[in-house]
Amino acid sequence: MKKFISIAMALTLCCSCITIASAADATTLTTTVPDATYTLNIPADQEIPFGATETDIGSVTVTEAAGFAEGKDLRVTLTYDGSFSADDVSTSIPYTINKAAMQSSTIGGPSDAPIKYPVSSGDYLVFKGYYNGSVAEGFAIDADGYNVTNKHLEVVILSEDWGKALAGDYSSTITFTAEVVVSES
Amino acid sequence: MSTTTQKKNQKKNIVIWVALLIAVICFCVSAGIVLFRQNTPVLIRGGGAATENAAAEENSDSIAVPGYEGLTLKANSLQQEIALRNPPQNTCYFVISLYLEDGTLLWESDYIMPGSDSDQIVLTQELPQGTYPNAVLKYSCFKMDKTKTPLNSAETKLTLRAK
Numbered sequence: 001m002k003k004f005i006s007i008a009m010a011l012t013l014c015c016s017c018i019t020i021a022s023a024a025d026a027t028t029l030t031t032t033v034p035d036a037t038y039t040l041n042i043p044a045d046q047e048i049p050f051g052a053t054e055t056d057i058g059s060v061t062v063t064e065a066a067g068f069a070e071g072k073d074l075r076v077t078l079t080y081d082g083s084f085s086a087d088d089v090s091t092s093i094p095y096t097i098n099k100a101a102m103q104s105s106t107i108g109g110p111s112d113a114p115i116k117y118p119v120s121s122g123d124y125l126v127f128k129g130y131y132n133g134s135v136a137e138g139f140a141i142d143a144d145g146y147n148v149t150n151k152h153l154e155v156v157i158l159s160e161d162w163g164k165a166l167a168g169d170y171s172s173t174i175t176f177t178a179e180v181v182v183s184e185s
Numbered sequence: 186m187s188t189t190t191q192k193k194n195q196k197k198n199i200v201i202w203v204a205l206l207i208a209v210i211c212f213c214v215s216a217g218i219v220l221f222r223q224n225t226p227v228l229i230r231g232g233g234a235a236t237e238n239a240a241a242e243e244n245s246d247s248i249a250v251p252g253y254e255g256l257t258l259k260a261n262s263l264q265q266e267i268a269l270r271n272p273p274q275n276t277c278y279f280v281i282s283l284y285l286e287d288g289t290l291l292w293e294s295d296y297i298m299p300g301s302d303s304d305q306i307v308l309t310q311e312l313p314q315g316t317y318p319n320a321v322l323k324y325s326c327f328k329m330d331k332t333k334t335p336l337n338s339a340e341t342k343l344t345l346r347a348k
Contacts, residue, residue: 036254041247044277045328045336058246067254074252173335179342180254 036067038074038135042176048084048155051162054098055155060125060176062136068129071183077124080174089168094161097174100152116154129183245276250324252341258306260314260347265306269322273300277336278327285345286319296327312347320345 043058062074084093098116127135249272258265271279279297283306284290291310294303320343326336 035256038252039272040250040252040339040341042250042337042339044246044248044326045334061247063249171335174337175340176250176337177340177342178250178252180252 034067036065036072036074036129036180038065038068038178039063040074040076040176040178043153043174046155048157051159053157053159055157057097057153057155059153062127062178065127065135066133068133068135068180070129070131072129073181073183074127074129074135075124075179075181076127077122077177077179078119078174079177080121081172082121084165084170084172086168086170089166089170091164091166091168093157093165093170095155095157095172098152098154098156116152118156119153126181248277248324248326248336248339249274250339250341253322253343255344255346256320257346257348258308258312261311263308263311265308267306268302268304269294269297269306270302271297271299275299275326276329278329278333280325280327282323282325284321284323285317286321291320296333312345314347317345317347 039062041059041061041063043060046055046057048055060076060078062076065074068074078097080097082094082096084095086092097119099119100116129135251270251272256267258267269281276299279294281294281297281303282290283292289310291308291312292306297303322341322343324339324341326338327333328336
């Protein structure tokens, strides 16, 4: 009987050891991907002087970004109705928005002469995510693949459109929509 | 002095040193917590936050809008424990609205001063447990004058998680 108990105990001990050994072999790896956070900086109000055909209205930048990565970007879409209107005046003033872009595909390249061209309502800028969790703060890539400096959004009003507008206080607003997206390329 | 008294004194000394050591450790830990908290975000619940920057300077040329990839809400509850912030560097009022993807208004704040938080969010309807992608936080911005003239506005798309 003693022998039987001894063998049973020895077997139990062996099993326990095997269990422990096999449990020790299994390594569970886990990770948590945090929500990305950021501060989107958009132009505030801007008084457009009467008769001005090109007015710098400021820039779109992204700061205090965290939780991004290469392949996880921030896309900012501009939406605007394209005309200034006034409450008590029947006329409106059409406008477009220009942005400054670099001609080369790399910032700082030899042919980086800035050019200006119109931004349609619905066009977007992409702030590329970096490996360190932030995004490119100083420039973005637009829908056409241009590197865009963020310092030159301009409201463009043709001189003849100023001429057609009756006297009044006109206004218009631009909406900037930011969205965290998976990189397109 | 007898050996027993010496031993007693030795024990006493040890106790005093141990107590002192514990006190020093407690002090260091407390100091560490205080220093750490100075750099923690103002708004934590919901998984995202705009960091309070004491050095933030007012900037009337641009509007700073906090963005989040996702927010976590309490499922099946109108009362939430989240408040959203108008960053201190702004010089305009915020009115923040939260919409579901289908345009259902879940919450709208009052006018929020720069550097202030909204009241805690109270939803217009309870959200069952689940994930709600493509929700929208709309930031309407207004001049801080009598007429509260509308300024440019911003929207951030995010995923709501009701847990």
